[in-house]
Amino acid sequence: MPPSTDLLQGTLDLLILQTLAPGPMHGWAVAQRIQQVSRHVLQIGQGSLYPALHRLEYKGWIRSGWGASENNRRARFYSLTRAGKRRLETELETWDRLSSAIALVLGREVQA
């Protein structure tokens, strides 16, 4: 198993919001999607995943409801709320600004 990369504070929230942007998804799928998309660099353990999902829900950025999974199990599905979509946009902007700033400091080319 590759060593897990420590996530920047608050980045997990951004990743979850982004992952949920296309449509509702249950917790397992969110973790799997992030792992796949990041080519197995980012592994989200349940220890951080579920608290993060709950936190986001308490903040009103995502909502949850019961549904059937692809293999017909009862699963809890999460989807973005309107506030969550707005939040995602601002988070993305912040991320862009932050990452290019860090790149500048580290002397790396900013990838367009």
Next chain:
Amino acid sequence: MIGEFLTRLRFLVWRRKPGELDEELEFHIAQSLDRNIAAGMPPDEARRRAAVEFGSMGRAREQCHEQRPGWWLGTVAQDARYALRGFRRNPLFTFTLLATLTLGIGATTAVFSVVDRILFRPLPYAHADRIVSIGMVHSLERQEFLMEPFYFDWLDNQRPFEAIAAQGTMPHTCDLVEMNPAQLNCLSFQAGLLPLLGISPALGRNFLPEEDRPNGPRVVLISYGLWLDHFNRDPDILGRSIDIDGSPARVVGVLPKDFQFPTLQSADVIFPMALDRAEEHIANGGFGYPMRCFARLKPGVSIAQARAGMEPLYQAEERWFPAELRDQIHLRIRSLRDRETADVQSIAWILLGSVFAVLLIAGANFAGLMMARGVARKREFAVRSALGATRARLARQALTESLLLSIAGAAGGLALAQGLLAVFISIAPTGVPFLLKAHPDLRIAAFAVLLSLACGACFGLLSAWQETHAGAVSVKLATSRHRALLRRGLVVGQIAASMILLSAAALLVRSFRNVEEQNLGIRTGGVIAAKIALPAFRYNTGQKQMDFYLRLESALQRLPGIQAVTTSDSVPPGGTLGFRFSDIAAEGKPPAPPGTGGAVASRKVTPDYFRALNIPILRGRGFSGQDLSSSQAMVVLSRLLAARLFPGEDAVGKRIESVHDKTWSTVIGVAENVKNGGLMDETLPEMYTLRRNLPDDWTGHAPTVMIDSVLSETAVAPWVRSRIAAIDPTVPVAIESLSRTVSTMADRPRFETALLSFFALCGLAMAIVGLYGIVSFLATQRTQEIGVRMALGARRSDILGLIALDGVRLVAVGGGLGLLLALALTGWLKSLLYEIGPRDPVSLVAVALFLAFVALAATLVPARAAMNIDPVAALRHE
């Protein structure tokens, strides 16, 4: 934004069903399992891997719970329940904690409620922080005054103030003449004074500008008290005409109930001042009459700036003063608070300081007790921390316990404060106006609660930090040394604070004994003084006053058991009117340079004065009945004054001259010195003049009648009253025994001494409890060591020494530290002390010995217990 807030609010109430989270997590594991099986693992291995990957289910559940907004509220309730259960299990401990806290908070709150009005609470005026008292001060008049012509000058030319207003210097007695006559206090102020203070009358209106002019209409404001007591809150009082001193005055308003004159005087009827600009330069030799002036600073102007601004005006006026007076008169501008409270500020700070010392001692005890409890609960904390409680969580638990205690302490403290305040007021001197107004109100309650919470948080955190500092592993003795270091520090602090308090108390007690036991130079037993308030408007000539007093004197002399009857314009050892030493000169000797030599007390008496008060005549003779009709001016000097005027000579028969009016008097005798500047001030040289049977000698200030009798005050007083009533039934009379007068004068030092001694003893008691606690704690910690030592041959006395040494070291360090601090701090007491230095070595040594003795006793009790331990049991001690 609002939506977000509403969502949060919703989750505060709304809770997920408990099973839902489990179901969600189990789904996760099931998915994991599916994937593992799909990857070709055998089912057992697949299940194991899925479980390992997931980790602790309980932890996950807890972490999800913690995301819920306000989840910690639940833990607070849980902590509180747990704490209460713990307190109930150990009632003695809880009681000790609460008693300590209640005493600390109660004493501090009671003192705070008194000093708050003196030091901190805004005065009851609008913009009180900008109101100042302005004027000049003189070596004999230490409160600011201003002469009228200067007032107009300042009014026209000043820049620092946005308003200035004046009031009369002294209330004078005046008579309300009607069906139900009363003697009142009358005062005058300018129409501008109330607006300056931001006060509007409770009823009616302030004076109009046209009423505050010479020859304006005769109108008055009356006090709320007069309106209440005399007019029964009659709403029709406005516009009514009342008869003051025989001429009618129209009431235009009633002052507010809690109105406080900026001079703290009390007056029932207020006239407009009606200053006359034209008249001022003529009256009183061009100086006009003195008055008290108050002003409101412009916003942003400091007192120093105002002073700098007024200095040129003052310099310009200084040339009007006689040259010899110039050095003694100064410009002064000070805040109204200083004007009102200057003489009680130092005692207020001292009381506040000492009660805070008591509070710190109490707080240290609180922390010490909590720590001792923490030691007893080491195992519990270790177990909880092993079960996954974080340090923060444990600290929160400890903090909850101390906060619960502080809330209870605040409630108890407030109740105690109320009781203490009642005690303070009952023993307090009458001359402290702020004390009577002190009562616990919302501000005081808030102070008590905040203080208590701060104590709980501070000292609770201290012990919480200690308790949680011990990791789960190092439960055993490893930490107790460290813990004890902090507790030892606290005890050293307690001893030091007690030492300071005890030193201060000892100094005050000794000073008070000096006050009580001093030789006043007069006999107070058996003498009563009757103050008769003759209505000035009826007894308006010297002749009328003289007739009254001479008739009274002869009537009183005929009473049984009366040895002497005399009148004097003032009663020793109280202060008296006086003059400057340079105002008189011995015949044939140059007078002292003007304004030098200090003050000389002066009293106008009738012949029996020396006999009534038993003042020995050292040389020559006292006044006699024949002198009453003499045209010659005669004086009796006190020993001090005779020695200053005629050093090395016999003063009897010599003449002295009054420097100003060039009149001569003959010295007929020298009397022993008498205390004459109050109990605690230096004895002044004194001169007695005779009040002869001449109307001119009886004008002005009405004298006090003093009666020396072999009977008790209670027997004589009714007779005196009836004799006075036989001459004039309407005059008010106040009768008091001289011993009572003297005792009343000692009220203030007695009050200060009692309060400080009380605090010192409280502090000492708590420090001793703290010391006892730490020594027995250390002894318990060393039980095993003691067992080993005994097994190796140590004698019991060695053990006693070993344990006692621990305590003695703390006492020595704390006592030494306290002594140094006391030496540094007792200087503050200087103004309260009488005939004793603030660093009086006898007092300090006595206090140190006393503290050492008590502390040693507190050490020996646990040390003896340690000495008597059974070595076998000690060795097995865990």
